[in-house]
Amino acid sequence: MTNDDLISGHLVDEVRVEKAMVEARFLVVKLMAGTAKQIDERRFFEIMEQIDKRQFGEIVDAVDEISRNERREPPWLAESLLCIFARAKDIEALMGDFEELFARDCASGMSKRRASARYWARVLRSIGPQMWQAIRRVGLLGLIAAALRR
């Protein structure tokens, strides 16, 4: 069934509604995956309008579940590593910058695995300069003590 069929046809029987729901979910997943420019959002919402409210609720629930599974978050271990060496007043901004670069990689169509690998690479390349600054700031023992506190 094409998008045009979904829009112009009358979704009266359950089978057709079910197919519309499958299509709608598929389009939502594409939207969330950052490939929204490949679909017509106006058509998508027209499709959604043809599905009754109860079923719309089911789609929203399903999409929430997909969203939870598909949500792209940076690797937590790399984030933790970064926190150990970064200056306390820089942590928020620095982690925000890393997350922004990660989100940019994901939005460019990169796989999560590759985006995570790039995130790790940036963190590992950041540790040296950050550690050196920390040693200059508080000394090696101070750095170890601060890392243990965190």
Added chain:
Amino acid sequence: MSRPVEDLGLLEQQVLLACLRLHPNGYGVTIRDEIQRRTAREYSPGSIYAAVERLEGKGYVERRKGEANTIRGGRAKVHFTVTAPGRKALEDAWRVVTAMRADLKIPELAR
């Protein structure tokens, strides 16, 4: 020739110049992108922040907390601006290089 205020490393100079170019919206990601776009050198965000920390210590940059957004996981940006001593230090750094280049017999460098 007057003594330079304080020596600036190459990355520090690049960060100061990027902050001047991006003023008033230079923050970690945009500074990094600006340097990469103009010099093809890709620094890690950690390197940028380490340079900024040194510059802040010398009083050459100031920070200003910016807005947070969902792309950044709700974390606020920190914008950096170059102070008057920072501009002076940059001028001094250029003056040193210009003085060393003057009358040089190597055509590519004397240009």
